[in-house]
Amino acid sequence: MPYVSDEETVRRVRAAQRGDTLAMAELLDELAPYVGRICGPIALEQGPDAAQEALVAVFRSLRSLKDPAALRGWVRAIAVREAVRLARRAAREVPADLSTLPSRGDPQLAADIRDVLDRLSPEHRAVLVLRDVEGLDERAAAELLGLRVGTVKSRLHRARDTFRKAWTS
Numbered sequence: 001m002p003y004v005s006d007e008e009t010v011r012r013v014r015a016a017q018r019g020d021t022l023a024m025a026e027l028l029d030e031l032a033p034y035v036g037r038i039c040g041p042i043a044l045e046q047g048p049d050a051a052q053e054a055l056v057a058v059f060r061s062l063r064s065l066k067d068p069a070a071l072r073g074w075v076r077a078i079a080v081r082e083a084v085r086l087a088r089r090a091a092r093e094v095p096a097d098l099s100t101l102p103s104r105g106d107p108q109l110a111a112d113i114r115d116v117l118d119r120l121s122p123e124h125r126a127v128l129v130l131r132d133v134e135g136l137d138e139r140a141a142a143e144l145l146g147l148r149v150g151t152v153k154s155r156l157h158r159a160r161d162t163f164r165k166a167w168t169s
Contacts, residue, residue, distance in 0.1 A: 004030050006069065013068035016059075024059065031055065034072070035079045041133065042083035042125045044118055046090050054082040076134065077144050080126055087122030116166040124159035131156055 004012075009030065015023030035054050040047035057078050065074055117125055123145075130141040142152040 009071060010068040013062070013065065013071055017063050017065070017068075028055065028059070031058065031075055035075060038076060038079040038129060038134070039083040041117060041129045042080065042122060043087045043090075044114065044125075046086040047083070050083040050086040051079070053086065054079040057082060073144075080130065080144060084122045084126050087125070091122065116163055119166055120159055120162055124155055124162065127152055127155045128159045128163070 009027075012023045012027045012030070016027050032051070032055060035058075036047070036051045039050035039054060043050035054075070058075055061078075065071065117128075120128070126145060127141060130136045130144060131138070136144070138149050138152045138156070141147075141156075142149045145152065147155075
């Protein structure tokens, strides 16, 4: 999809808020890849479902968005919330089968980022994605997740440490 200017995005949001279905479709085309990039690493196998849930929530609440220029941040918050929610639900529903995990020193382990991410809690994956993929600082990530900055720093440290250990084992 070609680059869409901020002004064009604001125009689309305003038109979609008025009920313009073409603008909604264009906005969906613009936001779907962005939401997928956020939800995938946090929700893992539930990533596509989380992305879909996030997009549904975005379009249900679009009329409540007061500042169309803040669309990306607003969508990011919704996507993270939905990804963490679905990842938590999946973790409660499916007991961990540790017998299928690669053993220490298995060369496949270092090549499988998804397996390493799967070992992290949804909360740790969310912090990693917001900091290392989205590039937010600790304060912005804390605000988005509804946490204290110290909690985000602590989770980020533990998540990076766990990721690093699993990656190099």
